[in-house]
Amino acid sequence: MFKFNKIIFMIMLIMSSLISISAYSWFSMWLGLEINLLTVIPLFLKKSNKYPSESMMKYFFIQALASTLILYSILMSFNLNSTFISKFSIVLNSALLMKMGAAPFHFWFPEIIEGLNWNNTLIILTWQKLAPMIMLSYSMMNPTFICFSIIFSSIISGIQGLNQISLRKIMAYSSINHNGWMISNLLVSSDMWLFYFMIYTFISMNLIYAFKLFKINMIQQLMNILNYNKLVKISILLNFLSLGGLPPFIGFLPKWLTIYFMTEKTFLFLTNILIICTLIVLYFYLRLILSTLTFKIKESLIFSFKKMNIIFLFINSINFTGLILTSIFPI
Amino acid sequence: MMKFLFMMVFLTPLCFFSYWYLSLFLFYLSFLFIFMFNISKDYSFLSYNFGLDLLSYSMVMLSFWICSLMLLASAKIFKKKDYYELFMFNILFLMFSLFMVFSSLNFFIFYLFFEISLIPTFFLIIGWGYQPERISAGKYLLFYTLLASLPMMVGIFFIFKSVNSLDFYFLSLNLDNFLFYLCINMVFFVKMPMYLIHLWLPKAHVEAPISGSMILAGVMLKLGGYGLFRVMKMFLNMGLKINFIFITISLIGSVYMSLICLQQSDIKLLIAYSSVSHMGLVLSGLLTLNLMGMWGSLVLMLGHGLCSSGLFCLANISYERLNSRSLYLNKGLMNFMPTLSMWWFLFCISNMAAPPSLNLLGEVLLINSLIIYSKLTMIMLALFSFFSACYSLFLYSYTQHGLFSSGIYSFTYISNREFLLLVLHWIPLNFLIFKGEIFSVWI
Numbered sequence: 001m002f003k004f005n006k007i008i009f010m011i012m013l014i015m016s017s018l019i020s021i022s023a024y025s026w027f028s029m030w031l032g033l034e035i036n037l038l039t040v041i042p043l044f045l046k047k048s049n050k051y052p053s054e055s056m057m058k059y060f061f062i063q064a065l066a067s068t069l070i071l072y073s074i075l076m077s078f079n080l081n082s083t084f085i086s087k088f089s090i091v092l093n094s095a096l097l098m099k100m101g102a103a104p105f106h107f108w109f110p111e112i113i114e115g116l117n118w119n120n121t122l123i124i125l126t127w128q129k130l131a132p133m134i135m136l137s138y139s140m141m142n143p144t145f146i147c148f149s150i151i152f153s154s155i156i157s158g159i160q161g162l163n164q165i166s167l168r169k170i171m172a173y174s175s176i177n178h179n180g181w182m183i184s185n186l187l188v189s190s191d192m193w194l195f196y197f198m199i200y201t202f203i204s205m206n207l208i209y210a211f212k213l214f215k216i217n218m219i220q221q222l223m224n225i226l227n228y229n230k231l232v233k234i235s236i237l238l239n240f241l242s243l244g245g246l247p248p249f250i251g252f253l254p255k256w257l258t259i260y261f262m263t264e265k266t267f268l269f270l271t272n273i274l275i276i277c278t279l280i281v282l283y284f285y286l287r288l289i290l291s292t293l294t295f296k297i298k299e300s301l302i303f304s305f306k307k308m309n310i311i312f313l314f315i316n317s318i319n320f321t322g323l324i325l326t327s328i329f330p331i
Numbered sequence: 332m333m334k335f336l337f338m339m340v341f342l343t344p345l346c347f348f349s350y351w352y353l354s355l356f357l358f359y360l361s362f363l364f365i366f367m368f369n370i371s372k373d374y375s376f377l378s379y380n381f382g383l384d385l386l387s388y389s390m391v392m393l394s395f396w397i398c399s400l401m402l403l404a405s406a407k408i409f410k411k412k413d414y415y416e417l418f419m420f421n422i423l424f425l426m427f428s429l430f431m432v433f434s435s436l437n438f439f440i441f442y443l444f445f446e447i448s449l450i451p452t453f454f455l456i457i458g459w460g461y462q463p464e465r466i467s468a469g470k471y472l473l474f475y476t477l478l479a480s481l482p483m484m485v486g487i488f489f490i491f492k493s494v495n496s497l498d499f500y501f502l503s504l505n506l507d508n509f510l511f512y513l514c515i516n517m518v519f520f521v522k523m524p525m526y527l528i529h530l531w532l533p534k535a536h537v538e539a540p541i542s543g544s545m546i547l548a549g550v551m552l553k554l555g556g557y558g559l560f561r562v563m564k565m566f567l568n569m570g571l572k573i574n575f576i577f578i579t580i581s582l583i584g585s586v587y588m589s590l591i592c593l594q595q596s597d598i599k600l601l602i603a604y605s606s607v608s609h610m611g612l613v614l615s616g617l618l619t620l621n622l623m624g625m626w627g628s629l630v631l632m633l634g635h636g637l638c639s640s641g642l643f644c645l646a647n648i649s650y651e652r653l654n655s656r657s658l659y660l661n662k663g664l665m666n667f668m669p670t671l672s673m674w675w676f677l678f679c680i681s682n683m684a685a686p687p688s689l690n691l692l693g694e695v696l697l698i699n700s701l702i703i704y705s706k707l708t709m710i711m712l713a714l715f716s717f718f719s720a721c722y723s724l725f726l727y728s729y730t731q732h733g734l735f736s737s738g739i740y741s742f743t744y745i746s747n748r749e750f751l752l753l754v755l756h757w758i759p760l761n762f763l764i765f766k767g768e769i770f771s772v773w774i
Contacts, residue, residue: 230414230417231417234417241450246446246450247443247444247446247447247449247450248428248447248450252446256484259484259485259488260488260491263485263488263489263492264488264492268485268489271485272482272485275481275482275484275485276478276481276482278481279474279477279478279481282477283470283474286470286473290457290466293454293457293458294457294458294465294466
């Protein structure tokens with residue numbers, strides 16, 4: 001069924017993020033964020049069960065709170081005198097971190113994602129982070145606070161994600177971890193941030209498309225898909241290793257550049273913490289793909305018979321060859 | 332250089348067609364590489380970021396040879412149609428990445444392919460291993476190495492910031508910083524593996540299929556030694572101060588590991604611990620930073636690579652027939668397979684560094700270098716040599732002599748393929764010593 005309203009809201013969602021990242025004044029940025037909130041909520045709607053409505057409510061409350069804080073800090077700091085005061089920049093930064101779901105303000109994030117379908121999960125994981133992150137890069141007056149958030153993101157995502165069996169929550173915690181990386185990118189170079197964001201979006205898109213296609217919600221279900229074609233199954237699930245940042249895959253590239261830039265700016269301690277905590281995240285990614293890699297598993301239960309389309313395989317091949325291609329054609 | 336790279340890249344489609352053709356072509360590649368031997372201590376065959384000196388040459392040679400033999404050794408995967416296309420692709424990819432590791436002139440490319448070579452090894456263990464415990468073994472392998480290697484990336488970029496180049500030739504940074512020393516060297520210690528951080532190795536060896544064991548013992552352990560060779564130039568001052576710690580740990584560890592070997596009941600575990608013990612000697616010889624240590628560690632790395640890989644092959648030949656790796660069941664094999672018994676004997680004596688083997692040359696040089704370093708090492712060295720002879724003899728006599736287990740079912744005799752496999756391990760191991768000066772007097 002062709003849903004015209006969803007198309008309209010989707011366009012408005014994109015437009016509103018663009019409004020807030022290209023705005024000239026803080027007030028219009030706030031305006032863009034508000035439009036963004038009000039257009040993404042109808043997209044969540046699904047009439048068959050009540051979980052999306054719950055997520056919609058929670059999402060609305062959290063984002064409204066964050067928007068209020070943003071508006072408050074903007075008004076307070078610019079009313080007093082027209083320079084940005086560091087005290088209010090912490091309030092503003094907290095609100096933005098809350099909007100994107102970075103660590104000390106992350107508690108809503110997995111809960112809300114749990115109630116959504118995969119398309120909306122993809123929107124929340126990637127596109128909804130664009131505007132707050134750009135705004136954060138404009139207003140980082142207090143790097144210590146940001147570093148605090150980065151360290152929290154990486155530690156918390158690793159430890160909390162270990163316990164999950166729902167793929168949505170795992171994607172959410174992995175997204176919190178990547179938040180840590182992306183915010184640390186914002187500290188050193190916004191070009192690198194763009195690069196990281198693009199590749200992260202690409203990999204999550206690959207994974208989430210596969211999850212949607214094969215209707216996977218829990219990690220046990222990963223065992224039963226696509227057992228008639230191991231090659232395709234491996235090529236899908238190796239995206240997880242890419243997300244964890246292991247070398248022959250494309251996901252290593254942004255991590256490499258991030259570590260390079262951060263070391264150059266002598267963020268040595270922060271980089272080491274990020275790296276070590278990403279290993280914990282890698283551990284639970286690895287747990288997901290082990291069912292694929294242990295070839296001798298019992299393969300009598302085949303539930304899904306959907307055939308792969310060639311385009312999907314082609315997109316996945318970028319995952320393997322991306323690192324080599326970028327070394328041939330330097331950026 | 333480029334021809335080998337291209338040959339490996341264009342062999343990729345062959346992976347999905349024929350097992351034995353790929354094996355043939357890999358041997359062809361190895362022999363092409365042997366004929367290229369006109370190499371001195373300086374870099375030659377330079378192109379782009381790649382080149383070979385004698386150290387790289389011998390390591391690339393070893394990895395080509397072991398990778399070709401891996402295909403020869405694991406014909407069972409082909410016979411059982413156990414995803415053998417993916418298996419071949421894995422081996423080819425592993426070979427490609429090892430080639431890039433050993434021939435790269437750039438520290439970062441070295442690091443990149445060092446990590447890449449981890450992935451196919453991990454897949455080999457997880458994919459074609461035998462017991463369910465292979466999952467934890469694979470995780471051990473991956474996380475031990477990654478935990479140590481990712482801080483090394485920070486270290487590498489720190490070098491780049493200071494020196495503005497990452498070529499091995501220009502690594503002239505001399506930092507007296509213990510943390511930096513650990514950052515760079517810890518991954519090589521894990522990979523060697525040094526005693527105390529060796530726990531991943533026995534697990535990985537026990538769970539890996541024969542090809543995984545061969546590549547682990549044959550080449551992956553040597554990655555650590557190769558890396559230390561390359562980076563020790565940066566730590567001359569620091570090394571003089573604190574290398575004694577690691578030398579002590581690895582020498583004591585060698586003796587401990589030899590003692591542990593003597594109480595094993597699992598053939599593969601015994602060979603794995605023996606390789607930890609030998610690599611401990613290599614590591615301590617390398618860290619003495621004297622000339623004989625350098626010579627000896629290269630020779631012992633080559634010798635140990637061939638010898639332990641051959642021992643794993645022997646263990647696998649027994650395993651395929653008896654379906655057990657236990658020393659209590661693998662008894663009295665001389666009654667059934669007397670010719671194989673000769674091969675067990677030849678490899679066991681090579682493992683204990685008996686005369687016509689590279690291990691002898693390597694151990695003599697390393698023992699010299701360590702005694703030059705400190706007289707106190709003589710105690711540990713004496714114990715090490717004695718116990719290494721002990722466990723090799725233990726392995727030989729327990730598997731070959733005595734009454735055979737009554738639970739053995741009928742099995743086939745050793746095929747020509749398996750004899751060829753053993754011969755191709757044994758010939759370089761025992762014939763290279765006749766031209767030993769090219770590998771020993773190389774700096």
